Amino acid sequence: MADHTEVDSVSGTATTGHAWDGIKELNTPLPRWWVITFYITIIWAIGYWIVYPAWPTISSNTKGLFGYSSRADVAVELANLEKIRGAKMAALATASLADIEKDPQMLALARAKGKTVFGDNCAACHGTGAAGAKGFPNLNDDDWLWGGSLEQIQQTLLYGVRSGHPKTREGQMLAFGKDGVLKPAEIVTVANYVRELAGLPTRQGYDAKAGAKIFAENCVACHGDNAKGNPEVGAPNLTDKIWLYGSDEATLIETITNGRAGVMPAWEGRLDPTTIKAMAVYVHSLGGGK
C-alpha cells in the first residue's frame, strides 16, 4: 500500500503527501479506538432518529419506536407531584382556616398555592400583588366591603358578589339620581355631607343640615347611622380613608346618581374547595385580614 510514503526528516513522522506553500502535512492518524468510537456515535445518532421523534413530516413529525413524548413526561411528573403533595393537601382540606394560619407549614403551603392560583384567576382584576384598582378592591388593606375575617373571605370567594350564584352576596348602591329619588341639587349636597363625614373639605356654603337630613332619609339604611358601613350588605364605611371609586366630589356625585354594582365571580365549582381554602388564607395573610 504505502509505496511512496515520505518521511519528514526532522520529526521522523510520515507525511500525507499534501503540501501547502511548501509546507508538508505530517500524518498523525488518530488511534483506532477513537475512530471506532466516532463511527459508533454516528450509528447511535441514527438509532435516535428511529426510536425518538426526529423528522418533521408535512403536518406532524415521526413519532419514533419508543413512543416518547415530552408532554407525556410532564403528565407523569405532574401526577407524581400530586402524589407527593397528597398528604399535605389532605391535611389542608380537613384543617380549619384558623388552624391553617397557625401552623407554619400549612400556612406556607396555603400561601404558596394561593399565590399561584391568585395569579391565574384573580390578578386580572385585583392585580398581581392584590393592590386592586378603581372599582376593584385592594386586598392588602384593612377595609373590607363584605368582611375581612377568614370565613367571610372564604364565603366571598365561594359565592362571589352579585355573581348570579344562588348564595351570592347581594347588595346594591342605588342609582338615586337616575331613578329620580334625589334631585341633582340634593345629590351635590349629600355628596358634600359624605365628604364632611370623611373629614374631607366641602364646597363653600353647602347646607350641612340639609345634607344630614338627606343622608338620614336615604343612606343610613345600608351605611348605618354613623356611616361606618355594613358588611352584611356590602355597604362601605364612608368615614375612613379608603375609597373604592374615589372620594372627590365629582366621583361621589356620579356614584350617587348612577349607583354602583361591581361584580365578583363565584369560584365554587370552578376551583376545588381546598384551593379556595388556600386562597382565603392567602388573601387573609396579605395583611389586611381581620
Place this chain on the structure above:
Amino acid sequence: MNQTVKPEDLQPVDDYGPLYAAHKKVYPQSVSGTFRRIKWGLMGFCLGVYYFLPFVRWNRGLGAPDQAVLIDFPNHRFYFFFIELWPQEVYYFTGLLIIAAIGLFLMNAIGGRIWCGYLCPQTVWTDLFYAVERLIEGDRRERMKKDASSDPMKLERISELVLKHSIWLMIAWWTGGAWVLYFSDAPTLVKDLVTFQGPMLAYIWIAILTATTYTLAGFMREQVCVYMCPWPRIQAALTDEWALNVTYRYDRGESRMSVKKAAELRALGQPAGDCIDCKQCVAVCPTGIDIRDGAQMDCIQCGLCIDACDTVMTKIGRPTRLIGYDNDINIHRRQEGKPPVYKLVRARTVAYAAIIAVVGGAMVYKLATRSLLEVNVLHDRNPVAIKLSDGSIRNAYTVRVLNKHGFDRVIAIDIEGPANATVHVVGADSVTPDRPMIVVGRDQTEELRLLVTAPEENNPEKSIPVKFHVTDIGLGVVAAATDNFVSP
C-alpha cells in the same frame, strides 16, 4: 527559503497512509527505587483516603448525620468534619476550585507534571491495575511473550486472564462502591447494598464507575493522557524554562556507547557518554515513550525512568541521575562548564503561591466569621405600600431567618426606623404584639411575612431606612438586615 507550490503543480496523492493508528500496547517493566517508593506511598495514601474516608465518623449532636464527609443531596447540605455548608454557600467550592487550579499551576512551575505522574486518579488506578497484571501474568517479557503467542488458549492462560479481569472488576466495583458512600450514611448504605435493599440510583452509579474504572485503568490507560486529557496541552502552554521536568541529561549521556568503549575512551582521557542505550528507561515507561527524545506530551513524568536508569548507572559504576528532575538551562550551563542553578523562587511561583494564600485566607476568614444565624429581608414590590382605613401606612416584607445551629431557637424580631411603628408576623402568636417571637427549627430556614405599620403623620418622608434585628432569645446572638419603609 520560501518556496511556493502552485496549485496546478500539486500532484494527486494516491496513498494517504492509514486512516487510523493501531493501538500499541505498552508493557511497563517492574522497577524499584526512590520514585517507585514515592509512587507506592502516594497510591496507598490516595486510595486509602478515597476508600475509607466515608467511614470516618464525626459527632454533630443528636439528629444530625455523624459522617465526617457527607454530601447530603436530599437535605441540601454538605458536611466536612466541623464544617456544614448550605447551598447558598456554594462559593466555598469556587474558592476550592481556584485553589485546586492554581495549585496545579504551582506544581507545574516547580516540578512539571507532578499531578500527572503521582496523584492523578488515572495514574493511580492504572498503576494499581498494572501491579495486578504483573502479579498474575509476570513481568514485561513474559507478558509480551504470552500476548504474542499464537498457541490456542491453554487452560492455564485462560485462568490467568479470568483471574486478572476478576480482580480488576473487583477493584473497579469497589471504586464505584466507595463513591456512592459519600452521598449517604456509609455503614447503613453498605448494609443496604449487600442485602440488595439499596436505592437503585446507588447501584446505577456503582455500575457506571465500575465500567469507567475497568475501561480506563484496564484498557485505555496512557491513551487517556495522550488523547483525552486537556491538561497536557494546557501544561505545555503554562510551563517555563525554569520548571524542573523529568529530563534526560544528554550533556552527560551523549554520545551513547557501550560500557567497554566508554571505559576505553575515558582511559585515553577523551569524553564519553554515560548512556549505554540499554533502553531500560523505555521498558519501564507506563506510556511507552523514550525520555531521551526530550520533553514530550506523552510523558506523564512519573519518574520511573529515573529509577530504572539509576539502577543501571549504579551497576556500571557511574554516577546516578543521568535522568533526573532538571531543565534545559542547566544542561546548557553544564555544557558551558558552569554549575547548575535551581530557581524555585521566581515571579511565577511567588504569584501562584500568593493567589493560593489570598484565596485560602479569604475562605478561612469567611468560615471563621460565618454566622449561624442569618436574616434576609425582601420588600414586597407589588404593592410597595398600603394605606389603611385610618390613614396609616403599612409595608410588607418577606423575612427569611436561617438557623444553622443544631438546635431549635426562639427568635424575636425588632425593627428600628419608622416612628411609632408596630410589627406583626402573619401566623405568629400575639403574646408579644410588638415583638414577634418565632421558633426556627434546627438547621432550617423560616420564611415569615412581616407587616410594619406606622402613622403617616409621624413619617413624612417618602422612604425611611428600616433595620430588622433578629435576636436569639437564648444565646443573645443578633443578626440584622436593612430595607426601606416607603409611603404610597
